[in-house]
Ligand SMILES: NC(=O)c1ccc[n+]([C@@H]2O[C@H](COP(=O)([O-])OP(=O)(O)OC[C@H]3O[C@@H](n4cnc5c(N)ncnc54)[C@H](O)[C@@H]3O)[C@@H](O)[C@H]2O)c1
């Protein structure tokens with residue numbers, strides 16, 4: 001029997017915007033979502049952030065994309081229905097879903113609340129769900145997800161400015177914690193002042209760190225220091241500035257989305273310093289080993305975070321008044337927004353006002 005179409009595979013009609021091919025152009029898309037199962041939370045999408053990963057996926061930059069793709073994994077909304085076994089949420093609650101909607105629940109990572117490292121984790125979009133259907137993200141009218149993968153949105157957190165924390169926030173918060181870079185007095189470098197980078201500065205300052213932003217655009221110096229609260233700023237292609245900062249950083253969070261030189265960053269680390277890659281360039285980077293040996297330095301990686309830590313991160317953000325700096329856009333601006341994101345023309349995160357601007361596809 002032929003597989004059912006996206007519009008027919010589930011009982012509940014849904015609509016959103018999808019990319020159909022690697023051109024990455026999005027257009028209105030009718031599909032369907034499953035009925036609310038016992039452990040499910042169903043919610044009306046209010047806002048959804050645009051992450052650079054959405055761009056990597058819709059343009060098939062990792063070579064794994066199958067279309068159509070409804071992107072979006074910084075999703076905030078209001079609960080409309082809960083399954084009979086749901087205990088944590090009720091209708092009317094403000095909730096969020098980030099990058100994950102499934103994991104095996106029984107491996108070492110899942111037991112350690114690290115669903116993000118479960119070999120069977122299921123991403124919020126463009127992944128195969130347990131029932132064999134493809135997951136669709138938050139550029140859409142509603143979401144349904146198992147309770148374990150739903151985050152409670154703190155009362156005082158703005159829904160629009162808080163949405164990007166569900167990916168950008170946890171992606172920078174988790175490695176700061178895990179790699180011992182959240183201790184007060186840490187001198188942390190943040191490379192790339194985009195969606196992830198700007199919230200990295202905010203979390204690091206809230207942890208009591210001294211923050212140096214490293215960016216290709218000298219034009220971001222003032223904003224980084226005066227507006228985001230960074231302590232210093234280095235232009236990554238200015239050898240004198242880099243030289244003067246040699247061996248000064250305890251750690252670096254590198255958020256750059258494209259291939260770039262990392263050896264100059266390693267020189268900025270003190271002995272035992274850690275360069276943590278969170279950006280996802282689609283090509284290998286060049287790494288000479290000697291500078292790592294001379295100072296016991298480490299190059300590491302980190303991918304989003306588990307659900308428990310995501311809740312902890314957003315509660316911490318609410319307490320410290322951390323939100324993303326956003327440009328709220330209507331749904332039909334999404335293709336322009338994606339083009340601008342590609343060029344780095346965003347301060348610092350686009351968030352789609354889904355509830356007010358997504359209208360049913362014809
Ligand atoms: N590790 C994870 O779990 C995780 C989670 C979310 C996003 N990401 C990845 O992190 C990266 C950043 O995401 P974002 O949403 O912050 O993107 P963004 O576009 O908002 O920010 C990327 C930053 O990198 C800079 N940049 C781009 N190309 C550069 C180059 N060649 N040299 C130097 N700087 C350059 C841009 O100017 C921008 O400041 C993406 O690759 C994304 O896929 C990873």
Ligand SMILES: [Zn+2]
Pocket residue numbers: 051052053054073099167168
């Ligand atoms: Zn993301």
Ligand SMILES: [Zn+2]
Pocket residue numbers: 103104105106107108109110115118119120
């Ligand atoms: Zn698992």
